[in-house]
Amino acid sequence: MSTTYEKSRDLDGAAVAVDVAVGARGEMGTAKGNGGQGVNTPEFRFLKYLSLVLLTLQNAALILIMRYVRTRQGDMFFATSAVVCSEAIKVATSLAIILYQEKRVDLWLQHLYENIILQPLDCLKVSVPAFVYVVQNNLLYIAVSNLEAATFQVTYQLKILTTAIFSVVMLRKQLAGLQWVALVVLFAGVSIVQLQEAGEKKSSSTSVEQSPIKGLVAVCVSCVLSGFAGVYFEKILKGTSQSVWLRNVQLGALGVIIGIITMFVKNGSDVSEKGMLFGFDSVVWIVVFLQSFGGLVVAVVVKYADNILKGFATSAAIVLSCIASMYFFDFQLTLQFSVGAALVMLAVYMYSKFVPQPTPVLSMTVSAPTRRV
Numbered sequence: 001m002s003t004t005y006e007k008s009r010d011l012d013g014a015a016v017a018v019d020v021a022v023g024a025r026g027e028m029g030t031a032k033g034n035g036g037q038g039v040n041t042p043e044f045r046f047l048k049y050l051s052l053v054l055l056t057l058q059n060a061a062l063i064l065i066m067r068y069v070r071t072r073q074g075d076m077f078f079a080t081s082a083v084v085c086s087e088a089i090k091v092a093t094s095l096a097i098i099l100y101q102e103k104r105v106d107l108w109l110q111h112l113y114e115n116i117i118l119q120p121l122d123c124l125k126v127s128v129p130a131f132v133y134v135v136q137n138n139l140l141y142i143a144v145s146n147l148e149a150a151t152f153q154v155t156y157q158l159k160i161l162t163t164a165i166f167s168v169v170m171l172r173k174q175l176a177g178l179q180w181v182a183l184v185v186l187f188a189g190v191s192i193v194q195l196q197e198a199g200e201k202k203s204s205s206t207s208v209e210q211s212p213i214k215g216l217v218a219v220c221v222s223c224v225l226s227g228f229a230g231v232y233f234e235k236i237l238k239g240t241s242q243s244v245w246l247r248n249v250q251l252g253a254l255g256v257i258i259g260i261i262t263m264f265v266k267n268g269s270d271v272s273e274k275g276m277l278f279g280f281d282s283v284v285w286i287v288v289f290l291q292s293f294g295g296l297v298v299a300v301v302v303k304y305a306d307n308i309l310k311g312f313a314t315s316a317a318i319v320l321s322c323i324a325s326m327y328f329f330d331f332q333l334t335l336q337f338s339v340g341a342a343l344v345m346l347a348v349y350m351y352s353k354f355v356p357q358p359t360p361v362l363s364m365t366v367s368a369p370t371r372r373v
Contacts, residue, residue: 001172004237012157017219032333032336034271036280037106044304045366047300048301048304049127050328051300051301052301052313053313054293054297055294055298055313055317056313056316056320057317057319057320058290058294058297058317059294059313059317059320060197060317060318060320061290061321062290062291063099063144063152063153063226063317063321063322065283065286065287066091066144066287067144068150068283069283069284069287070141070144070145071145074279075278075279076279077202077266077277077278077279077280077284078263078270078271078276078278078279079138079141079142079145079264080164080259080262080263080267080286081263081267081271081276081277081280082284082288082291083134083138083141083255083259083262083263083280083291084256084259084260084263084276085108085288086137086288086291086292087134087252087255087256087288087292088252088256089288089289090248090251090252090292091248091249091252091253091256093248094245094246094249094252095112095247095249095332097219097245098111098243098245098246098249100110101243101245102237105144109117111246112246112249113274115242115246116249116250117244121370122240122242122250123250123254123370125236126233126236126247126250126251126254127254128232129233129251129252130251130252130255130258131227131231131254131258132225132228132232133225133229133251133255134227134255134258134262134267135225135262136222136225136258137291138262139218139221139222140218140219140222141224141286142214142217143156143215143217143218143219143222143329144215145210145215145219146210146211146212146214147210147212147215147216148217152215152219152319153190154225155216155219155220156222157191158187158220158221158223159188159222159223159226160186160187160226160312161183161187161227161228161230162181162223162224162226162228163226163227164180164183164227165227165231165262166227166228166230166231167231167234170231170232170235171231171234171235176354178350178354179350179354181350182350183347184349184365185343185346185347185350186312186344187342187344188343189339189340189341189342189343189344189346189347190318190340191340192337192340192343192369193337196337208217234246234250239304244300244303259269263276265358275298286320301313312347316344319340319341319344321332322337324339
C-alpha cells in the first residue's frame with residue numbers, strides 16, 4: 001500500500017494535511033489512521049507479530065482456566081462481577097501507559113481532559129463496541145459453563161467467519177478466493193482437532209448442571225457480536241489519530257458503567273447480600289487478569305494487524321492448548337490431531353500468501369491557499 005502525505009502551512013501557521021491511501025486490502029486505512037507509521041518498518045512488524053504471539057498465549061490459557069473455575073466445586077463467583085473487574089483493570093492499565101507516554105501528571109491530565117471530557121461525541125462512538133463487548137463477555141461465561149471445552153472451542157471459531165464478513169462489508173476489505181478457502185480449511189482443521197477432544201471428554205463430569213442448548217446459543221450469538229465489535233473498533237482505531245490506549249480508556253470506562261448496570265440487573269440481590277467479589281480467589285483473579293490482558297492485546301492487534309489475523313491467532317491458541325494438555329493432562333497425540341494441526345498451519349499459510357494484488361495508487365496533493373499580505 002502506498003501513501004502520499006503532504007503538509008502545507010499558510011501565514012498563520014495552520015497546517016493543512018491531505019493524505020490519500022489507496023490499497024487493495026484496506027487494512028491500515030489512512031496514514032492518519034495508523035499514526036503515520038510505515039507498515040514495512042522493523043518496529044511495526046515487531047509490534048504486529050509480538051501482539052499476535054501474546055494473543056495466542058493469552059487465549060490458550062484463558063479458556064482452560066475459565067472452564068475450570070466455572071465447573072469446579074465450591075462457591076461460584078458472579079460472571080458479571082468478573083466482567084466489571086476485567087474492564088476496570090483494562091482502564092487502569094491504559095491510563096498508566098498514557099501517563100508513561102506523557103511523562104508528567106499535569107500533561108497526562110490535560111491529555112485526558114482534551115480528548116475525553118471535551119470530546120463527548122467522540123466517546124459516544126466507542127459506546128457501541130463497549131456495550132457489545134460487555135454482552136459478549138457475559139455470554140462467554142454462560143457458554144463455557146454449559147458446553148464442554150472442546151465443543152465451545154469448535155463453535156467459537158465461527159467468529160473468524162463473522163469477522164471476515166463484517167470486514168468485507170464495513171471496511172470494504174477484499175479477500176482473494178483462496179483466502180476464503182483458507183477460512184474454510186482453518187475451521188475444518190480446528191474442528192478435527194477439537195472433535196477428538198470432544199470424543200475423549202464425553203464421559204467427563206462436572207460439579208454443575210449444564211444446558212448444551214443454552215451454551216450453544218450463547219456461543220453463536222457471541223461469535224456474531226465478536227465479529228461486529230472487533231471490526232467496528234478497528235474502523236474507529238484506523239479512522240482517527242487517537243492512540244490505541246486512549247481508545248481503551250474510553251472503551252473500558254464505558255464498559256465498567258455498562259457492566260455494573262448489567263451486574264445489578266442480573267445479580268442485584270445476590271451482590272447486595274454477598275458482595276461483588278463473592279467467590280473470588282486467586283484462580284478467578286487469574287482469569288480476570290487474562291481477560292483484561294487479552295482486551296489490551298486485541299486493541300494492539302487491530303491497530304497493527306487486522307481482525308482476521310486476530311482470529312487465526314486465537315485458532316492457533318487452540319492447537320497450543322492441546323499440545324500443553326499433553327504435558328499437564330496426559331493428552332495423547334493421535335493421527336487425527338496431527339491432521340487437524342496441519343490443516344490449521346496450511347490455512348495460515350494460504351491466508352498470508354494469497355493476498356489480492358494491490359491496485360494502482362492515485363497520488364493527490366492539495367496545498368492550502370496562500371494568504372496575500
